[in-house]
Amino acid sequence: MELTINGKKHRIDVPPDMPLLWVLRDELGLVGTKFGCGVAACGACTVHVGGQAVRSCVTPVGEIKAPVTTIEGIGTPDRLAVIQQAWIDHQVAQCGYCQSGQIMQAAALLAENPSPTNLEIDAAMQGNLCRCGTYPRIRAAIHDAARRLRGG
Amino acid sequence: MGRARTIARRSFLIGSAAILGGIAFGAYKLEQEPENPLRPGKGETTLNPYLLIDGQGITIITPRAEMGQGNQTTLAALVAEELDLAWGSFRIMHGPPAAAYANSTLLTAGLPVKDYEERSSIQQMFEGILKKVPTLLALQATGGSSAMPDAFVKMRLVGAAARQVLMAAAARKWNVPVGTLSTRDGVVHEPGGRRASYVELAPLAVDIEPPANPPLKPASQWRYLGKSVPRLDQVAKVTGTAAYGIDTRLDGMLYATIRINPRLGGEMLSFDASEAEKMPGVRKIVDLGNGVGVIATNTWLAFQAVQAIQVEWGAAPYPPETDAIMARIEQAFEEAPNSSLRNDGDTEAAFSAPAPDDVVEAEYRAPFLAHTTMEPMNATALYTRDSMRVWVGNQSPVINRDKAAEAVGLPSKAVELITPFLGGGFGRRSEYDFTRYAALMAKAMPGTPVKTTWRREEDITHDYYRPAAIARFRAVMGKDGPVALEGKIAAPSVTRQSSLRLAGFAPPGPDRGLVEGAFDQPYGIADYRVDGHFANLDIPIGFWRSVGNSYNGFFHESFMDEMAHARGLDPVKMRLRLMKGVHEPSRLVLEKVATMAGWTGKTPEGIGRGVAFTYSFGAPTAEIIEVRDGPDGIRITRAWAATDVGVALDPRNIRAQIMSGIIYGLSAAVMGEITFSDGMVEQENFPDYDALRMNNAPRIDVEVLENKTRISGIGEPGTPPSMPALANALFDLTGKRARNLPLNAMFDFA
Ligand code: FES
Numbered sequence: 079m080e081l082t083i084n085g086k087k088h089r090i091d092v093p094p095d096m097p098l099l100w101v102l103r104d105e106l107g108l109v110g111t112k113f114g115c116g117v118a119a120c121g122a123c124t125v126h127v128g129g130q131a132v133r134s135c136v137t138p139v140g141e142i143k144a145p146v147t148t149i150e151g152i153g154t155p156d157r158l159a160v161i162q163q164a165w166i167d168h169q170v171a172q173c174g175y176c177q178s179g180q181i182m183q184a185a186a187l188l189a190e191n192p193s194p195t196n197l198e199i200d201a202a203m204q205g206n207l208c209r210c211g212t213y214p215r216i217r218a219a220i221h222d223a224a225r226r227l228r229g230g
Numbered sequence: 231m232g233r234a235r236t237i238a239r240r241s242f243l244i245g246s247a248a249i250l251g252g253i254a255f256g257a258y259k260l261e262q263e264p265e266n267p268l269r270p271g272k273g274e275t276t277l278n279p280y281l282l283i284d285g286q287g288i289t290i291i292t293p294r295a296e297m298g299q300g301n302q303t304t305l306a307a308l309v310a311e312e313l314d315l316a317w318g319s320f321r322i323m324h325g326p327p328a329a330a331y332a333n334s335t336l337l338t339a340g341l342p343v344k345d346y347e348e349r350s351s352i353q354q355m356f357e358g359i360l361k362k363v364p365t366l367l368a369l370q371a372t373g374g375s376s377a378m379p380d381a382f383v384k385m386r387l388v389g390a391a392a393r394q395v396l397m398a399a400a401a402r403k404w405n406v407p408v409g410t411l412s413t414r415d416g417v418v419h420e421p422g423g424r425r426a427s428y429v430e431l432a433p434l435a436v437d438i439e440p441p442a443n444p445p446l447k448p449a450s451q452w453r454y455l456g457k458s459v460p461r462l463d464q465v466a467k468v469t470g471t472a473a474y475g476i477d478t479r480l481d482g483m484l485y486a487t488i489r490i491n492p493r494l495g496g497e498m499l500s501f502d503a504s505e506a507e508k509m510p511g512v513r514k515i516v517d518l519g520n521g522v523g524v525i526a527t528n529t530w531l532a533f534q535a536v537q538a539i540q541v542e543w544g545a546a547p548y549p550p551e552t553d554a555i556m557a558r559i560e561q562a563f564e565e566a567p568n569s570s571l572r573n574d575g576d577t578e579a580a581f582s583a584p585a586p587d588d589v590v591e592a593e594y595r596a597p598f599l600a601h602t603t604m605e606p607m608n609a610t611a612l613y614t615r616d617s618m619r620v621w622v623g624n625q626s627p628v629i630n631r632d633k634a635a636e637a638v639g640l641p642s643k644a645v646e647l648i649t650p651f652l653g654g655g656f657g658r659r660s661e662y663d664f665t666r667y668a669a670l671m672a673k674a675m676p677g678t679p680v681k682t683t684w685r686r687e688e689d690i691t692h693d694y695y696r697p698a699a700i701a702r703f704r705a706v707m708g709k710d711g712p713v714a715l716e717g718k719i720a721a722p723s724v725t726r727q728s729s730l731r732l733a734g735f736a737p738p739g740p741d742r743g744l745v746e747g748a749f750d751q752p753y754g755i756a757d758y759r760v761d762g763h764f765a766n767l768d769i770p771i772g773f774w775r776s777v778g779n780s781y782n783g784f785f786h787e788s789f790m791d792e793m794a795h796a797r798g799l800d801p802v803k804m805r806l807r808l809m810k811g812v813h814e815p816s817r818l819v820l821e822k823v824a825t826m827a828g829w830t831g832k833t834p835e836g837i838g839r840g841v842a843f844t845y846s847f848g849a850p851t852a853e854i855i856e857v858r859d860g861p862d863g864i865r866i867t868r869a870w871a872a873t874d875v876g877v878a879l880d881p882r883n884i885r886a887q888i889m890s891g892i893i894y895g896l897s898a899a900v901m902g903e904i905t906f907s908d909g910m911v912e913q914e915n916f917p918d919y920d921a922l923r924m925n926n927a928p929r930i931d932v933e934v935l936e937n938k939t940r941i942s943g944i945g946e947p948g949t950p951p952s953m954p955a956l957a958n959a960l961f962d963l964t965g966k967r968a969r970n971l972p973l974n975a976m977f978d979f980a
């Protein structure tokens with residue numbers, strides 16, 4: 079089957095019920111997307127499919143009909159996306175393991191809602207666990223990224 | 231007072247003698263400098279174990295694990311400050327397993343003394359010896375909030391000495407007196423205008439003897455220390471390019487997982503893997519003795535295959551149900567105490583005939599807890615019959631290397647261990663089980679790299695848990711506070727179990743860890759005694775962020791609140807009075823947090839506030855939590871914290887660590903509980919072992935004070951007071967006193 083990931087086409091030969099997470103990590107070497115629970119309960123594996131945030135650990139690769147974006151497709155160390163820069167400015171990450179998923183979830187929120195309130199941020203982000211407790215800075219970084227994306 | 235001193239000293243000596251006696255070493259060895267483990271390749275130079283210089287620039291080797299606490303940045307700042315490097319102009323790397331990176335401060339934290347008291351000269355002498363033992367044992371561990379106390383002087387000296395050596399090399403090259411030279415941002419300058427970078431000078435400096443005690447900059451001249459510098463790991467961590475252990479990728483690598491007896495420590499009686507063997511992509515089934523492993527062409531296949539294996543598990547070596555386990559812990563009260571590390575005055579006399587109205591009593595319980603690091607346990611190994619390489623996020627590289635070597639029958643020197651980033655540690659990664667299993671899996675396929683990843687279910691059901699504990703407290707109250715206070719704590723001993731597991735012996739004598747957070751609090755009470763009772767229980771337990779303080783903080787500070795309310799006293803004022811003349815920095819953090827929160831002791835209907843204080847790991851920390859009643863349940867709305875670390879090396883990072891510690895503690899207090907049924911842990915994944923999320927975590931304000939003289943670490947001290955502060959706030963809100971954790975058994979949270 080064929081998948082478009084971060085703008086690039088990939089041919090893969092795996093069972094259609096294999097979760098996208100493991101296709102990305104083990105088959106394609108895109109290890110920026112993380113494994114946390116495997117049951118859609120932590121958000122570490124969040125990627126975009128057709129612009130929507132999905133939990134790749136429970137998304138069978140055979141059901142994917144739209145292009146996939148992972149953290150590697152959002153921006154790179156030399157070409158940081160606005161949201162990644164906001165994360166750095168707020169020094170959000172601690173262990174950092176959850177942050178790929180947090181950023182993917184937040185990016186999907188901002189694409190849909192350019193000026194989310196605290197409550198809207200809470201609602202969108204509560205599926206993303208952070209055991210290091212970086213929530214206060216994630217929230218601040220989302221507000222900041224929203225402002226920058228609006229050109230404020 | 232005289233009597234208390236003697237007892238403290240006697241127990242101190244017993245404890246230390248036991249630790250030292252169990253090791254058997256020659257005193258002369260203590261003075262030897264450990265060798266530099268860095269093996270410079272072509273074009274590389276090393277000046278000491280912390281600096282590697284090549285054509286690309288300078289790499290600072292940090293001796294402790296970066297598991298989120300930001301210590302790599304601050305450790306590098308200590309070197310960069312004195313070496314005079316531009317911020318961000320260097321790279322950082324975890325050190326390999328080596329005695330050179332031993333944590334000298336780790337054992338001294340285990341001294342059975344109250345940390346807030348001045349050390350006597352004999353205690354200082356023992357402390358001096360204990361600081362050298364880790365080098366001997368190559369105790370290269372990250373834990374006990376000890377990285378900064380250990381490195382504060384050591385790593386600045388490293389930077390200062392290297393700078394001197396590089397300047398001496400420049401002086402020799404230009405044939406000028408070294409006194410005329412200066413440095414700036416990695417370059418040596420000569421008044422005539424000549425300049426040379428450290429990178430070009432390094433090869434000329436290798437044979438120059440570094441000065442033993444180079445002068446250090448006064449704090450007033452610091453460029454990086456005492457300031458909030460940008461963390462060095464942020465770009466990698468927001469772009470998905472930070473490599474964690476689980477991200478290890480090697481040519482021809484296969485993927486594995488394991489399934490160990492869920493009755494912890496039990497045997498595997500038999501297994502039938504015929505189904506799993508037939509599954510496409512499965513390469514090998516491995517008999518691990520107490521469990522099975524599967525090696526496959528990807529992790530998902532391995533996960534599925536391992537669950538398809540039929541296994542008959544043997545019984546657990548402990549009572550199979552939670553109630554019976556707690557009963558076993560309770561039995562420990564019947565036995566003589568292991569320690570009475572606090573025994574001021576005469577509690578026996580004080581409780582012989584108190585007026586019944588003056589007595590306050592309570593029993594508290596705290597459950598077993600899992601760590602749930604965000605990155606599940608994993609390790610990768612490549613075994614080739616005469617050597618092995620291991621990639622594993624871990625908090626104790628030497629032990630991990632040695633145990634992996636032992637498991638596959640290789641000498642330690644044949645094993646190389648690489649420590650990538652850790653996706654959380656919290657104490658879980660100071661163990662070595664994940665490395666040992668990964669080594670065994672790799673041994674089943676010599677020449678092929680094998681990455682072994684645990685399912686989250688395996689991770690939660692095979693942890694080294696924070697032990698459950700029970701406390702019985704009673705007090706005789708005077709008109710403005712307790713005049714006698716007695717606490718008895720019963721729990722299985724983490725120190726004992728982990729020493730046996732990690733070092734092969736268990737120090738006899740008083741166990742500080744069992745009672746820390748209860749015996750060592752800076753309150754002056756005339757008759758004040760805290761006993762620790764060992765519970766005999768074979769459930770795997772280990773270091774969980776703040777260790778004994780995590781339950782004793784809850785016990786002691788819940789009881790403080792109960793005592794205050796029993797007499798209608800303000801819980802802040804009562805504590806301030808008890809701290810007066812005992813430890814001023816502690817009193818000041820409590821005063822500070824009360825000011826920050828605008829504490830009045832009164833709250834309007836629908837709002838509750840609670841306060842708590844714990845002195846742990848050298849950092850007195852006071853917290854106030856606010857809760858509000860709402861239509862969908864109780865919300866934790868605000869948290870205020872004040873702490874004192876002596877020297878605040880990176881204030882923003884310290885605040886982040888306190889916030890992190892509070893959210894970790896509140897998560898446990900609200901919903902953390904590991905229970906057992908049929909010998910197996912009942913919780914398996916985040917749906918039944920959850921933590922606070924963005925929507926139910928409070929807003930947190932933190933202030934960092936510097937009234938203490940000694941520097942302390944900050945990874946743990948935020949955690950202990952958060953749990954009692956919350957329980958005390960809930961009492962203020964509802965009038966209901968929670969004496970058992972977790973709190974969601976008694977309250978509905980939003
Ligand atoms: S790994 Fe997918 S939600 Fe946790």
Ligand code: FES
Pocket residue numbers: 171172173174175176177207208209210211212298604653654
């Ligand atoms: S930063 Fe460690 S889990 Fe979120």
